[in-house]
Amino acid sequence: MQPDLEEGPEFAPRFSSDGLLTCVTVHADDGVVLMVAHMNADALAKTLASGVVHYWSRSRQCLWRKGDTSGQTQALVELRVDCDQDVLLARVRVGGDGGACHTGRRSCFYRRVEAGAEGARLVEVGTG
């Protein structure tokens, strides 16, 4: 147990060695997990200051205000942090068509892993 980190009121995010926090983003209304992405300190600060979710794109190595090109902006309803302050949970409402995944689906988690005798396969499922 690390009392200050886990029980105190101080927000002391523990960025990874590459300067990132993992962020789980869920819809504020029904709690569906929409996506998982990352924030650096700048993305986190801009998210808190603007109320619109910003991420750090690891693939493009740039700040990414979600929805800038797709219209699928994410209005921040609540930001939470986990016990040891290295993961964020963003509760959002989504603009545009309501999607969060670049494939066009509402959520990135649209496939179930099914284990079988011949190995695991993926089956598409609805995302609410």
Place this chain on the structure above:
Amino acid sequence: MQPDLEEGPEFAPRFSSDGLLTCVTVHADDGVVLMVAHMNADALAKTLASGVVHYWSRSRQCLWRKGDTSGQTQALVELRVDCDQDVLLARVRVGGDGGACHTGRRSCFYRRVEAGAEGARLVEVGTG
């Protein structure tokens, strides 16, 4: 777009350079986000084979069958994978007292980040 990875039925998890996938774990009944942890290939295989969630503990550097000491086992209801197959979503039912966080709470996400003029502070919230 990477058609095979994103649209195909092949489960081809993309482990990080240190051999891990991020796993978001939610309760199967109400969808509440309980915790975020990691799985290596062994933890993933044992989770699928046993139906009980196993993680890789980064801090202890060992395989970790959640609940072995706490009784808070996680029975796997469904495992999902995200679009680019580097994040898992485990839908579980929790044994023991129903908690997932080592602090004794149901969820690790029990504090809200509140931005203010003097910086961000944390406020405890219920976790359902």
